[in-house]
Amino acid sequence: MKKVLVANRGEIARRVIRACREAGLATVAIASEADAGSLHARDADECVIVGPAPARASYLRVDAILEAAARSGADAVHPGYGFLSESAEFAAAVQAAGLTWIGPAPATIARMGDKQRAREAAAAAGVPVAPGSPRFAEDAPEDQVRAAAAAVGYPLLIKAASGGGGIGMRRVDRPERLAAVLASARATAGKAFGDATVYLEKFVPDARHVEVQVFGWGAAGAQAFGERDCSLQRRFQKVVEEAPAPGLSDTTRAAMADAAVALCRAVDYEGAGTVEYVYDAATSAFFFLEMNTRIQVEHPVTEMAAGVDLVRMQLDYAAGRSPAPGPQAMLTGHAIECRLYAEDPAKGFLPSPGKLSRFRTLAPGPDLRIETAYAEGDEITPYYDPMIAKIILRGADRDAARRAALATLRAVEIEGVATNLRFLIACLEDPDIIAGRLDTGLLERRRTALVAAAASLDVAIA
Incomplete structure (x- = not known):
C-alpha cells in the first residue's frame, strides 16, 4: 500500500491525508467542481475532480471514484465518514477493482448496517438490546404494526x-398517532436509503447516548478505547461530545466496553x-443502539483522552502492519469536542452559506486540536454539511476541559x-x-433559553 485515495471531502479528508503523510503514504483527493480549490484538495499530493457540486453527481458516484483511483494509480481507498463510508456495495467495488479497502469487510458493513440484523447480532453476542419488533416492509399490514407497537409499549x-444518524427516526407517544408517524418515517427512509423498511424500538425517556470506540483485528480479537458521551444533540445530530462519559460507574464503563468487544469478536470485526x-x-x-462501521466524526476526543491515533491504526491494519489487540485502553484526563457550524440559531438553525471573510482561532497544541475544512476567505457552499470546524480540548478533568473549551471558543474570530x-x-x-446532568432531549428542551443566552453574550463575532 503506497498511495491512498481519500473518498471524501472537508475536515475528515484532511485528517486522513495528514495521517497518510505521517505514515509515508502518497495521497489522492477527490473533489467536486465546487470543492476544486478547497483545503483538502490542496493538501493532497494530487486531486481528481469527480463531478459537479451535488454529492450525488460527485462524492456518491462509485464509478467516478474508481476511475479517479485508476487514473491516479492509487492502490487503496479510505472512505472517511458519511457519503459512501458505510456502503457495502462501494467497499465490494473497491476490492473488486483490486484496491485495498481501508475499513471492515463488505459483508460486515452490510450486516451491521442493517439495523435489525445488527440487533440480532448484538443479542446473540450477549449485548443488552432494548425491546423491539421485527422489521416491517412498506406493504406490511397496519394491524401487524399496531400489534407489535402494543407489545413494545408506548412511547416508542x-x-x-437501513438507516442511521437519526434519519427516518420518529417518536410515537400514543396509539392514535402511530399511522401518521409510521407513514412519515417510511417516506423519509425510502427517500434517504431507498428502503422504507422500519422496525419499532422501546423509547427510553431521559436517555443518554453513550458509545464505545472499538478497533477489531478480525479473528485475532478486538479492543475498546473507552467511551464517549454524545447526548448533547439537536434533531439527533451531535453538537458537543466528550470522553469519558461523565457520571458513569466503573462497573458500567467496564460492562459497556466488554459488551462492545464481545460484539466485535462475534462478527470478526476489522478496523475502527x-x-x-x-x-x-x-x-x-x-441497550445496544447501533454500530457504525467507520471512523466517527467525534473520534478526536477518544484520540486525545486515550493517546491513540485511530486513523493511523486504520492505515496500519490495512497495510498488514498492525499489532495485536491489547487490554482495554485507559482514558487520561478529559476531552471535549464542539462542532462549529455555519448556521443561525436565531432562525431555527438554518444553514448560513457564504464567504468566510474572517476566521481566526487559537493555535493548536498538545491539548487543542482544530479540525477544519476552511480557511479565511473560503466559501461555504450550500451543497454539503455546514460544519466549519471541530474544536477539541483536553484538560486534567472535565471542568478543566470545559473551561479550556470556553476560552478557546471565546477566542474564535x-x-x-x-x-x-x-x-x-x-x-x-x-x-x-456543567453538572453532567445530560440526556438526548436536553438541547431541544432548553433550546429557547440557550438561544436567548447565546444572543446576550458579549463575544466579538459575526
Missing part, C-alpha cells in the same frame, strides 16, 4: 432498518468502529456567515451541562 421509536448505546441514567441500564459559536458557549455555561 420507529426506525429505518463504534458501538452506540442508549443509557438509562435512572437505572444504569444500557469569525465573520461573513452566521454560526452557532455563541450557542456552543451558552451550552458549556449551562448549569445542567
